[in-house]
Amino acid sequence: MPDRSMPQFPEPDTSPFWESVKNEQLSYQQCNVCNTVVFYPRYACSSCGSGELVWKDSKGEGEIYTYSVVRQNRNPAFADLGAYVLAYVDLDEGFRMMTNVVGIKNPLTDIKIGQRVKVKFEKQESGEFPVPVFELI
Ligand SMILES: [Zn+2]
Known part of the structure; x- marks a missing residue:
């Protein structure tokens, strides 16, 4: 699977975010x-x-604020995924981020608003920076 698009550096406002993501934080x-509380950086x-x-x-950790199931995406990084979940997650610290919820057997039936989720870091084959995604707790 091709890697997802990565930020182009130098990028002074978001670099600290991506540096912490490298350390799975x-x-x-x-x-x-x-x-x-401010997010995005x-x-x-x-x-x-x-x-x-x-x-x-x-x-x-946080909960799903809302989500959508994407059934088809022409971007090569997503084309082979099949149906997948694009969601807004409300983190416990008070910020909301757009992300993917992964590891769900059937995204059409197995996800609900309000479900608890936890971050995981999806490594990219050639990318220096993993991508923060979420899985159900
Ligand atoms: Zn202020």
Whole structure:
């Protein structure tokens, strides 16, 4: 299976996220001024505009906010997967991320909103960075 698309570096706003992913750690940002949890990684707080964002480690657990089952995808990295789950996951630390939920026998019947999930890191054959995906707990 071809690797998924990878970020092009230098990429100053997301590099710390990808460096932590290399160590199988999911990270997010929090504002030092107003405490807003910020995700996806960015230069300034999405609430108050401050540049004082700090990086924190997530436990990598949360629940499915919503999802869709993709039955066909022409991208070579996804073409052989068959039906797969694209989901928004609400992490326990208070951020939401778009991801895949993997390891499900029948994505059409075996997944529900609110199910608990945990991050796992999908290694890419040639890519330096694994991709964070989720599996049911
Ligand atoms: Zn802020």
